Amino acid sequence: MKYLEIEHLKKTFDNLQVLKDISLSVEEGEVVSIIGPSGSGKSTLLRCATMLERMDGGSLSYLGERAAWEENGTCVYAPKSELKRIRKSYGLVFQSFHLFPHFSVLKNVMDAPVNVDHVPKAEARLRAEKLLGQLGLADKKDAYPHQLSGGQQQRVSIARALALQPRILFFDEPTSALDPELTGEVLKVIRELAREHMTMIIVTHEMQFARELSDRIIFMEDGVIRQQGTPQELFGNPDERVREFIGKFQA
Amino acid sequence: MDFGMMVAQLGEGMVVTAEIFFLTLLFSLPLGLVICFGRMSGHFLLRTLSKIYISVMRGTPLMLQLIVVYFSPYYVFGIKISAAYRFTAVILAFALNYAAYFAEIYRGGIESMPVGQYEAAQVLGYNRTQTFFRIILPQVVKRILPSVTNETITLVKDTSLAFVLAVVEMFTAAKQIAAKETTILPLMAAGVFYYLFNLAVAAFMEYLEKKMSYYR
Ligand SMILES: Nc1ncnc2c1ncn2[C@@H]1O[C@H](COP(=O)(O)OP(=O)(O)OP(=O)(O)O)[C@@H](O)[C@H]1O
Ligand SMILES: [Mg+2]
Numbered sequence: 001m002k003y004l005e006i007e008h009l010k011k012t013f014d015n016l017q018v019l020k021d022i023s024l025s026v027e028e029g030e031v032v033s034i035i036g037p038s039g040s041g042k043s044t045l046l047r048c049a050t051m052l053e054r055m056d057g058g059s060l061s062y063l064g065e066r067a068a069w070e071e072n073g074t075c076v077y078a079p080k081s082e083l084k085r086i087r088k089s090y091g092l093v094f095q096s097f098h099l100f101p102h103f104s105v106l107k108n109v110m111d112a113p114v115n116v117d118h119v120p121k122a123e124a125r126l127r128a129e130k131l132l133g134q135l136g137l138a139d140k141k142d143a144y145p146h147q148l149s150g151g152q153q154q155r156v157s158i159a160r161a162l163a164l165q166p167r168i169l170f171f172d173e174p175t176s177a178l179d180p181e182l183t184g185e186v187l188k189v190i191r192e193l194a195r196e197h198m199t200m201i202i203v204t205h206e207m208q209f210a211r212e213l214s215d216r217i218i219f220m221e222d223g224v225i226r227q228q229g230t231p232q233e234l235f236g237n238p239d240e241r242v243r244e245f246i247g248k249f250q251a
Numbered sequence: 252m253d254f255g256m257m258v259a260q261l262g263e264g265m266v267v268t269a270e271i272f273f274l275t276l277l278f279s280l281p282l283g284l285v286i287c288f289g290r291m292s293g294h295f296l297l298r299t300l301s302k303i304y305i306s307v308m309r310g311t312p313l314m315l316q317l318i319v320v321y322f323s324p325y326y327v328f329g330i331k332i333s334a335a336y337r338f339t340a341v342i343l344a345f346a347l348n349y350a351a352y353f354a355e356i357y358r359g360g361i362e363s364m365p366v367g368q369y370e371a372a373q374v375l376g377y378n379r380t381q382t383f384f385r386i387i388l389p390q391v392v393k394r395i396l397p398s399v400t401n402e403t404i405t406l407v408k409d410t411s412l413a414f415v416l417a418v419v420e421m422f423t424a425a426k427q428i429a430a431k432e433t434t435i436l437p438l439m440a441a442g443v444f445y446y447l448f449n450l451a452v453a454a455f456m457e458y459l460e461k462k463m464s465y466y467r
Contacts, residue, residue, distance in 0.1 A: 102466050146466060
Protein backbone atom coordinates (compact mmCIF):
# COMPACT_ATOMS: atom_id res chain seq x y z
CA MET A 1 0.00 0.00 0.00
CA LYS A 2 1.14 3.52 -0.80
CA TYR A 3 1.76 5.24 2.51
CA LEU A 4 2.76 8.56 1.01
CA GLU A 5 2.08 9.94 -2.41
CA ILE A 6 3.25 13.32 -3.62
CA GLU A 7 2.54 14.40 -7.17
CA HIS A 8 3.83 17.44 -9.04
CA LEU A 9 4.63 19.33 -5.86
CA LYS A 10 5.63 22.94 -6.46
CA LYS A 11 6.76 25.47 -3.90
CA THR A 12 7.93 29.05 -4.37
CA PHE A 13 9.37 31.41 -1.76
CA ASP A 14 9.13 35.01 -2.89
CA ASN A 15 9.99 34.47 -6.57
CA LEU A 16 12.42 31.65 -5.82
CA GLN A 17 11.02 28.36 -7.02
CA VAL A 18 12.44 25.95 -4.46
CA LEU A 19 10.55 22.83 -5.53
CA LYS A 20 9.80 22.28 -9.20
CA ASP A 21 7.44 19.43 -9.88
CA ILE A 22 8.45 16.81 -7.34
CA SER A 23 6.69 13.45 -7.42
CA LEU A 24 7.43 10.82 -4.84
CA SER A 25 5.60 7.81 -3.54
CA VAL A 26 6.58 5.67 -0.63
CA GLU A 27 5.34 2.15 0.02
CA GLU A 28 4.62 0.58 3.37
CA GLY A 29 7.86 -0.49 5.05
CA GLU A 30 10.09 1.40 2.65
CA VAL A 31 13.11 3.36 3.84
CA VAL A 32 13.85 6.26 1.53
CA SER A 33 16.85 8.55 1.93
CA ILE A 34 17.05 11.97 0.38
CA ILE A 35 20.46 13.40 -0.36
CA GLY A 36 21.60 16.46 -2.24
CA PRO A 37 23.51 19.71 -1.94
CA SER A 38 22.59 22.46 0.49
CA GLY A 39 19.71 24.58 -0.75
CA SER A 40 18.40 21.91 -3.11
CA GLY A 41 15.04 21.88 -1.32
CA LYS A 42 15.25 18.75 0.86
CA SER A 43 13.94 20.41 4.00
CA THR A 44 11.28 22.26 2.07
CA LEU A 45 10.08 18.96 0.63
CA LEU A 46 9.79 17.48 4.12
CA ARG A 47 8.10 20.61 5.43
CA CYS A 48 5.53 20.49 2.61
CA ALA A 49 4.94 16.79 3.19
CA THR A 50 4.39 17.36 6.91
CA MET A 51 2.21 20.41 6.22
CA LEU A 52 4.45 22.83 8.05
CA GLU A 53 4.59 24.65 4.75
CA ARG A 54 1.75 25.13 2.25
CA MET A 55 2.31 23.73 -1.20
CA ASP A 56 1.71 26.01 -4.19
CA GLY A 57 0.75 23.20 -6.51
CA GLY A 58 0.46 19.45 -6.76
CA SER A 59 -1.14 16.88 -4.49
CA LEU A 60 -0.37 15.11 -1.26
CA SER A 61 -1.96 11.92 0.10
CA TYR A 62 -1.35 9.65 3.02
CA LEU A 63 -2.61 6.05 3.03
CA GLY A 64 -4.81 6.86 0.06
CA GLU A 65 -6.42 9.86 1.75
CA ARG A 66 -6.03 13.18 0.03
CA ALA A 67 -4.63 15.99 2.17
CA ALA A 68 -4.09 18.50 -0.63
CA TRP A 69 -4.73 18.66 -4.34
CA GLU A 70 -4.81 21.11 -7.20
CA GLU A 71 -7.96 22.83 -8.27
CA ASN A 72 -8.06 25.56 -10.94
CA GLY A 73 -4.35 26.12 -10.64
CA THR A 74 -4.21 26.51 -6.86
CA CYS A 75 -3.59 24.07 -4.08
CA VAL A 76 -6.53 23.29 -1.83
CA TYR A 77 -6.29 21.43 1.45
CA ALA A 78 -8.78 19.02 2.96
CA PRO A 79 -11.04 20.32 5.77
CA LYS A 80 -9.43 20.83 9.16
CA SER A 81 -10.94 17.75 10.77
CA GLU A 82 -9.65 15.52 7.99
CA LEU A 83 -6.21 17.09 8.15
CA LYS A 84 -6.19 16.43 11.86
CA ARG A 85 -6.74 12.73 11.20
CA ILE A 86 -4.26 12.62 8.33
CA ARG A 87 -1.61 14.27 10.53
CA LYS A 88 -1.75 11.23 12.81
CA SER A 89 -0.26 9.09 10.08
CA TYR A 90 3.18 10.69 10.23
CA GLY A 91 5.76 12.02 12.62
CA LEU A 92 8.73 14.33 12.10
CA VAL A 93 12.12 14.37 13.78
CA PHE A 94 13.87 17.74 13.54
CA GLN A 95 17.54 18.46 13.13
CA SER A 96 17.57 20.48 16.34
CA PHE A 97 15.14 18.25 18.30
CA HIS A 98 12.71 20.97 19.47
CA LEU A 99 11.94 19.14 22.68
CA PHE A 100 9.70 20.96 25.14
CA PRO A 101 12.20 22.26 27.70
CA HIS A 102 9.67 22.69 30.51
CA PHE A 103 8.56 19.05 30.33
CA SER A 104 10.53 16.13 31.73
CA VAL A 105 11.67 13.47 29.30
CA LEU A 106 8.72 11.26 30.24
CA LYS A 107 6.24 14.12 29.84
CA ASN A 108 7.73 15.07 26.49
CA VAL A 109 6.94 11.56 25.31
CA MET A 110 3.51 11.07 26.90
CA ASP A 111 1.99 14.54 26.71
CA ALA A 112 0.83 14.38 23.09
CA PRO A 113 -0.68 10.89 23.36
CA VAL A 114 -2.64 12.02 26.43
CA ASN A 115 -3.71 15.45 25.21
CA VAL A 116 -3.97 14.93 21.47
CA ASP A 117 -4.97 11.28 21.14
CA HIS A 118 -6.72 11.03 24.52
CA VAL A 119 -4.88 7.87 25.46
CA PRO A 120 -5.51 7.09 29.15
CA LYS A 121 -2.65 8.41 31.25
CA ALA A 122 -1.58 5.05 32.67
CA GLU A 123 -1.44 3.52 29.22
CA ALA A 124 0.44 6.48 27.76
CA ARG A 125 2.94 6.25 30.58
CA LEU A 126 3.53 2.55 29.95
CA ARG A 127 3.96 3.20 26.26
CA ALA A 128 6.40 6.04 26.92
CA GLU A 129 8.43 4.06 29.42
CA LYS A 130 8.65 1.15 27.04
CA LEU A 131 9.85 3.38 24.21
CA LEU A 132 12.37 5.14 26.41
CA GLY A 133 13.66 1.74 27.48
CA GLN A 134 14.04 0.60 23.88
CA LEU A 135 15.92 3.76 23.06
CA GLY A 136 18.26 3.34 26.01
CA LEU A 137 16.81 6.22 28.01
CA ALA A 138 15.11 4.35 30.86
CA ASP A 139 17.20 6.11 33.49
CA LYS A 140 16.57 9.55 31.98
CA LYS A 141 12.82 9.70 32.19
CA ASP A 142 12.76 12.22 35.02
CA ALA A 143 15.51 14.40 33.55
CA TYR A 144 14.83 17.64 31.70
CA PRO A 145 16.04 18.17 28.12
CA HIS A 146 18.80 20.62 29.08
CA GLN A 147 20.36 17.93 31.26
CA LEU A 148 20.82 15.57 28.30
CA SER A 149 23.46 15.28 25.61
CA GLY A 150 22.46 16.08 22.05
CA GLY A 151 22.32 12.40 21.16
CA GLN A 152 20.04 11.70 24.11
CA GLN A 153 17.83 14.66 23.23
CA GLN A 154 17.49 13.41 19.69
CA ARG A 155 16.55 9.96 20.95
CA VAL A 156 13.91 11.51 23.19
CA SER A 157 12.51 13.37 20.21
CA ILE A 158 12.35 10.11 18.27
CA ALA A 159 10.52 8.53 21.21
CA ARG A 160 8.15 11.50 21.31
CA ALA A 161 7.31 11.00 17.63
CA LEU A 162 6.94 7.24 18.00
CA ALA A 163 4.64 7.54 21.00
CA LEU A 164 1.86 8.68 18.66
CA GLN A 165 2.35 5.47 16.67
CA PRO A 166 2.75 7.07 13.25
CA ARG A 167 2.85 4.96 10.10
CA ILE A 168 5.58 7.11 8.55
CA LEU A 169 8.46 8.86 10.21
CA PHE A 170 10.28 11.76 8.55
CA PHE A 171 13.78 12.77 9.64
CA ASP A 172 15.39 16.04 8.61
CA GLU A 173 19.13 15.61 9.10
CA PRO A 174 18.66 13.94 12.48
CA THR A 175 22.38 13.84 13.23
CA SER A 176 23.62 17.11 11.73
CA ALA A 177 23.54 18.91 15.08
CA LEU A 178 25.51 16.14 16.78
CA ASP A 179 29.18 15.37 17.38
CA PRO A 180 30.46 12.34 15.46
CA GLU A 181 30.50 10.17 18.58
CA LEU A 182 26.86 11.02 19.35
CA THR A 183 25.78 10.51 15.74
CA GLY A 184 26.30 6.78 16.09
CA GLU A 185 23.80 6.31 18.88
CA VAL A 186 21.05 8.04 16.89
CA LEU A 187 21.83 6.15 13.68
CA LYS A 188 21.65 2.93 15.68
CA VAL A 189 18.11 3.77 16.75
CA ILE A 190 17.08 4.51 13.16
CA ARG A 191 18.68 1.26 12.02
CA GLU A 192 16.69 -0.56 14.67
CA LEU A 193 13.48 1.04 13.37
CA ALA A 194 14.35 0.00 9.82
CA ARG A 195 14.75 -3.55 11.03
CA GLU A 196 11.22 -3.35 12.45
CA HIS A 197 10.03 -2.19 9.01
CA MET A 198 9.12 1.31 10.03
CA THR A 199 8.37 3.37 6.95
CA MET A 200 10.87 6.21 6.95
CA ILE A 201 11.95 9.15 4.83
CA ILE A 202 15.32 10.45 5.89
CA VAL A 203 17.13 13.56 4.73
CA THR A 204 20.76 12.94 5.54
CA HIS A 205 24.34 13.74 4.74
CA GLU A 206 25.50 10.39 6.13
CA MET A 207 26.25 8.66 2.83
CA GLN A 208 27.45 5.37 4.27
CA PHE A 209 24.40 5.15 6.48
CA ALA A 210 22.00 5.96 3.63
CA ARG A 211 23.69 3.39 1.48
CA GLU A 212 23.45 0.48 3.89
CA LEU A 213 19.98 1.27 5.23
CA SER A 214 17.84 2.58 2.38
CA ASP A 215 15.64 0.71 -0.01
CA ARG A 216 15.84 3.75 -2.24
CA ILE A 217 17.94 6.88 -2.40
CA ILE A 218 16.77 10.10 -3.94
CA PHE A 219 19.24 12.70 -5.13
CA MET A 220 17.80 16.20 -5.21
CA GLU A 221 19.26 19.21 -6.91
CA ASP A 222 17.79 22.65 -7.65
CA GLY A 223 14.31 21.63 -6.60
CA VAL A 224 14.05 18.52 -8.75
CA ILE A 225 14.76 14.84 -8.24
CA ARG A 226 17.83 14.41 -10.37
CA GLN A 227 18.31 10.68 -9.91
CA GLN A 228 16.80 7.95 -7.77
CA GLY A 229 17.17 4.24 -7.29
CA THR A 230 18.38 1.52 -4.98
CA PRO A 231 21.72 2.24 -3.31
CA GLN A 232 23.33 -0.16 -5.80
CA GLU A 233 21.84 1.71 -8.74
CA LEU A 234 22.68 5.14 -7.45
CA PHE A 235 26.15 4.48 -6.13
CA GLY A 236 26.97 1.92 -8.83
CA ASN A 237 25.89 4.03 -11.74
CA PRO A 238 25.69 7.64 -10.64
CA ASP A 239 25.11 10.36 -13.16
CA GLU A 240 27.68 13.09 -13.40
CA ARG A 241 26.13 15.44 -10.77
CA VAL A 242 25.56 12.63 -8.29
CA ARG A 243 29.12 11.40 -8.71
CA GLU A 244 30.43 14.87 -8.05
CA PHE A 245 28.27 15.16 -4.93
CA ILE A 246 29.21 11.75 -3.55
CA GLY A 247 32.83 12.43 -4.38
CA LYS A 248 32.85 15.37 -1.98
CA PHE A 249 31.97 13.05 0.88
CA GLN A 250 34.68 10.57 0.10
CA ALA A 251 37.39 13.22 -0.14
CA MET B 252 -0.53 62.46 68.19
CA ASP B 253 1.52 59.60 69.53
CA PHE B 254 3.55 57.22 67.49
CA GLY B 255 1.11 54.33 67.91
CA MET B 256 -1.79 56.34 66.50
CA MET B 257 0.29 57.47 63.57
CA VAL B 258 1.17 53.91 62.73
CA ALA B 259 -2.50 52.93 63.01
CA GLN B 260 -3.56 55.66 60.59
CA LEU B 261 -0.78 54.80 58.20
CA GLY B 262 -1.81 51.17 58.54
CA GLU B 263 -5.30 52.01 57.28
CA GLY B 264 -3.74 53.73 54.27
CA MET B 265 -1.54 50.72 53.82
CA VAL B 266 -4.58 48.46 53.51
CA VAL B 267 -5.95 50.68 50.73
CA THR B 268 -2.55 50.64 49.01
CA ALA B 269 -2.46 46.85 49.18
CA GLU B 270 -6.02 46.66 47.80
CA ILE B 271 -5.15 48.85 44.85
CA PHE B 272 -2.02 46.80 44.27
CA PHE B 273 -3.63 43.35 44.32
CA LEU B 274 -6.81 44.30 42.47
CA THR B 275 -4.77 46.00 39.75
CA LEU B 276 -2.68 42.88 39.25
CA LEU B 277 -5.75 40.65 39.36
CA PHE B 278 -7.37 42.51 36.47
CA SER B 279 -4.43 43.80 34.47
CA LEU B 280 -2.49 40.55 34.15
CA PRO B 281 -5.26 38.70 32.23
CA LEU B 282 -6.44 41.86 30.47
CA GLY B 283 -2.88 42.37 29.24
CA LEU B 284 -2.97 38.93 27.64
CA VAL B 285 -6.19 39.80 25.82
CA ILE B 286 -4.71 43.07 24.54
CA CYS B 287 -1.56 41.20 23.55
CA PHE B 288 -3.66 38.79 21.47
CA GLY B 289 -5.28 41.79 19.80
CA ARG B 290 -1.91 43.38 19.17
CA MET B 291 -0.60 40.17 17.58
CA SER B 292 -3.80 39.32 15.74
CA GLY B 293 -3.91 38.83 11.99
CA HIS B 294 -7.02 41.02 11.93
CA PHE B 295 -5.95 44.48 10.79
CA LEU B 296 -8.56 46.52 12.68
CA LEU B 297 -8.08 44.60 15.90
CA ARG B 298 -4.33 44.93 15.66
CA THR B 299 -4.46 48.65 14.93
CA LEU B 300 -6.92 49.37 17.74
CA SER B 301 -4.76 47.46 20.21
CA LYS B 302 -1.70 49.31 19.02
CA ILE B 303 -3.40 52.68 19.49
CA TYR B 304 -4.67 51.62 22.90
CA ILE B 305 -1.20 50.61 24.08
CA SER B 306 0.35 53.74 22.65
CA VAL B 307 -2.17 56.04 24.39
CA MET B 308 -2.03 54.23 27.72
CA ARG B 309 1.74 54.29 27.77
CA GLY B 310 2.06 57.75 26.29
CA THR B 311 -0.13 59.75 28.70
CA PRO B 312 0.22 60.24 32.46
CA LEU B 313 -1.53 57.72 34.66
CA MET B 314 -2.70 60.67 36.73
CA LEU B 315 -4.60 62.06 33.76
CA GLN B 316 -6.05 58.63 33.03
CA LEU B 317 -7.35 58.42 36.60
CA ILE B 318 -9.15 61.72 36.15
CA VAL B 319 -10.56 60.73 32.76
CA VAL B 320 -11.86 57.41 34.07
CA TYR B 321 -13.40 59.10 37.08
CA PHE B 322 -15.15 61.96 35.28
CA SER B 323 -16.09 60.39 31.96
CA PRO B 324 -19.29 58.68 33.18
CA TYR B 325 -20.60 62.16 33.97
CA TYR B 326 -19.20 64.13 31.06
CA VAL B 327 -19.74 61.47 28.42
CA PHE B 328 -22.86 59.67 29.64
CA GLY B 329 -24.33 62.19 32.05
CA ILE B 330 -24.35 59.64 34.87
CA LYS B 331 -24.11 61.12 38.36
CA ILE B 332 -20.87 60.06 39.99
CA SER B 333 -21.24 58.51 43.42
CA ALA B 334 -18.55 58.64 46.07
CA ALA B 335 -18.21 54.86 45.96
CA TYR B 336 -17.17 55.10 42.35
CA ARG B 337 -13.88 56.73 43.37
CA PHE B 338 -12.21 53.54 44.43
CA THR B 339 -13.66 51.65 41.45
CA ALA B 340 -12.31 54.33 39.13
CA VAL B 341 -8.87 53.99 40.66
CA ILE B 342 -8.85 50.22 40.08
CA LEU B 343 -10.27 50.63 36.58
CA ALA B 344 -7.67 53.21 35.55
CA PHE B 345 -4.79 51.29 37.08
CA ALA B 346 -5.88 48.00 35.48
CA LEU B 347 -6.37 49.62 32.06
CA ASN B 348 -2.99 51.32 32.29
CA TYR B 349 -0.98 48.37 33.55
CA ALA B 350 -2.63 45.99 31.09
CA ALA B 351 -1.03 48.01 28.28
CA TYR B 352 2.42 47.51 29.77
CA PHE B 353 1.82 43.84 30.47
CA ALA B 354 0.53 43.34 26.91
CA GLU B 355 3.85 44.54 25.53
CA ILE B 356 5.80 42.40 27.98
CA TYR B 357 3.78 39.34 26.93
CA ARG B 358 4.31 40.17 23.28
CA GLY B 359 8.04 40.41 23.76
CA GLY B 360 8.04 37.05 25.50
CA ILE B 361 5.86 35.34 22.90
CA GLU B 362 7.89 36.71 20.02
CA SER B 363 11.10 35.50 21.62
CA MET B 364 9.89 31.90 21.50
CA PRO B 365 11.69 29.80 18.89
CA VAL B 366 9.42 28.84 16.00
CA GLY B 367 10.56 25.23 16.43
CA GLN B 368 8.36 24.91 19.52
CA TYR B 369 5.27 25.76 17.46
CA GLU B 370 6.30 23.46 14.64
CA ALA B 371 7.02 20.53 16.94
CA ALA B 372 3.63 21.02 18.58
CA GLN B 373 1.86 21.28 15.24
CA VAL B 374 3.36 18.06 13.88
CA LEU B 375 2.47 16.29 17.13
CA GLY B 376 -1.14 17.33 16.55
CA TYR B 377 -1.66 19.92 19.30
CA ASN B 378 -4.30 22.44 18.29
CA ARG B 379 -3.64 26.17 18.56
CA THR B 380 -5.12 26.57 22.02
CA GLN B 381 -3.24 23.58 23.41
CA THR B 382 -0.03 24.78 21.80
CA PHE B 383 -0.38 28.17 23.39
CA PHE B 384 -1.41 27.12 26.87
CA ARG B 385 0.61 23.90 27.24
CA ILE B 386 3.77 24.66 25.31
CA ILE B 387 4.23 28.38 24.74
CA LEU B 388 2.74 30.26 27.71
CA PRO B 389 4.59 28.37 30.48
CA GLN B 390 7.88 29.16 28.79
CA VAL B 391 6.85 32.75 28.14
CA VAL B 392 6.05 33.22 31.84
CA LYS B 393 9.55 32.17 32.75
CA ARG B 394 11.08 34.51 30.18
CA ILE B 395 9.09 37.59 31.17
CA LEU B 396 9.26 37.20 34.94
CA PRO B 397 12.06 39.75 35.42
CA SER B 398 10.15 42.39 33.40
CA VAL B 399 6.95 41.64 35.31
CA THR B 400 8.85 42.11 38.57
CA ASN B 401 9.97 45.54 37.40
CA GLU B 402 6.44 46.56 36.48
CA THR B 403 5.07 45.22 39.75
CA ILE B 404 7.55 47.20 41.82
CA THR B 405 6.63 50.34 39.91
CA LEU B 406 2.99 49.59 40.63
CA VAL B 407 3.60 49.56 44.39
CA LYS B 408 4.90 53.10 44.17
CA ASP B 409 2.32 54.23 41.60
CA THR B 410 -0.52 53.40 44.00
CA SER B 411 0.15 56.77 45.65
CA LEU B 412 -1.36 58.42 42.56
CA ALA B 413 -4.78 57.40 43.84
CA PHE B 414 -4.70 60.65 45.84
CA VAL B 415 -5.88 62.50 42.68
CA LEU B 416 -9.28 60.94 43.23
CA ALA B 417 -9.07 61.54 46.98
CA VAL B 418 -8.70 57.88 47.78
CA VAL B 419 -6.75 57.85 51.00
CA GLU B 420 -4.00 55.32 50.45
CA MET B 421 -0.87 55.24 52.51
CA PHE B 422 0.96 58.19 51.01
CA THR B 423 -2.05 60.47 51.30
CA ALA B 424 -2.52 59.37 54.89
CA ALA B 425 1.12 60.16 55.61
CA LYS B 426 0.84 63.61 54.01
CA GLN B 427 -2.30 64.41 56.01
CA ILE B 428 -0.64 63.48 59.30
CA ALA B 429 2.52 65.30 58.32
CA ALA B 430 0.59 68.50 57.57
CA LYS B 431 -1.42 68.32 60.78
CA GLU B 432 1.48 67.51 63.07
CA THR B 433 4.09 69.51 61.13
CA THR B 434 6.58 66.69 61.06
CA ILE B 435 8.03 64.68 58.22
CA LEU B 436 8.19 61.56 60.33
CA PRO B 437 4.99 60.02 58.83
CA LEU B 438 6.40 60.49 55.35
CA MET B 439 9.57 58.69 56.36
CA ALA B 440 7.49 55.92 57.88
CA ALA B 441 5.50 55.65 54.64
CA GLY B 442 8.79 55.37 52.77
CA VAL B 443 9.77 52.46 54.98
CA PHE B 444 6.37 50.85 54.35
CA TYR B 445 6.77 51.10 50.56
CA TYR B 446 10.25 49.73 50.82
CA LEU B 447 9.17 46.74 52.90
CA PHE B 448 6.25 46.11 50.58
CA ASN B 449 8.59 46.01 47.62
CA LEU B 450 11.02 43.85 49.47
CA ALA B 451 8.22 41.33 49.91
CA VAL B 452 7.23 41.65 46.24
CA ALA B 453 10.81 41.09 45.12
CA ALA B 454 11.20 38.11 47.43
CA PHE B 455 8.02 36.54 46.08
CA MET B 456 9.09 37.06 42.48
CA GLU B 457 12.48 35.60 43.25
CA TYR B 458 10.73 32.57 44.71
CA LEU B 459 8.74 32.21 41.47
CA GLU B 460 11.89 32.51 39.41
CA LYS B 461 13.53 29.84 41.48
CA LYS B 462 10.52 27.60 41.12
CA MET B 463 10.83 27.87 37.36
CA SER B 464 14.57 27.37 37.24
CA TYR B 465 14.27 23.61 36.94
CA TYR B 466 14.55 23.99 33.17
CA ARG B 467 16.32 26.17 30.67
N1 LIG C 1 10.85 30.26 4.63
C1 LIG C 1 11.64 30.52 3.57
N2 LIG C 1 11.60 31.71 2.96
C2 LIG C 1 12.37 31.98 1.88
N3 LIG C 1 13.22 31.10 1.35
C3 LIG C 1 13.33 29.90 1.90
C4 LIG C 1 12.55 29.54 3.04
N4 LIG C 1 12.85 28.26 3.39
C5 LIG C 1 13.78 27.87 2.50
N5 LIG C 1 14.08 28.82 1.60
C6 LIG C 1 15.04 28.71 0.49
O1 LIG C 1 14.70 27.55 -0.25
C7 LIG C 1 15.87 26.90 -0.70
C8 LIG C 1 15.85 25.45 -0.27
O2 LIG C 1 15.98 25.39 1.12
P1 LIG C 1 15.97 24.04 1.94
O3 LIG C 1 16.09 24.38 3.37
O4 LIG C 1 14.78 23.24 1.54
O5 LIG C 1 17.28 23.34 1.42
P2 LIG C 1 17.97 22.00 1.94
O6 LIG C 1 18.14 21.12 0.75
O7 LIG C 1 17.25 21.45 3.10
O8 LIG C 1 19.41 22.53 2.39
P3 LIG C 1 20.35 22.05 3.61
O9 LIG C 1 21.06 20.82 3.15
O10 LIG C 1 21.30 23.20 3.78
O11 LIG C 1 19.48 21.82 4.79
C9 LIG C 1 17.05 27.69 -0.17
O12 LIG C 1 17.51 28.53 -1.21
C10 LIG C 1 16.46 28.51 0.94
O13 LIG C 1 17.13 29.72 1.07
MG1 LIG D 1 17.67 21.24 5.18
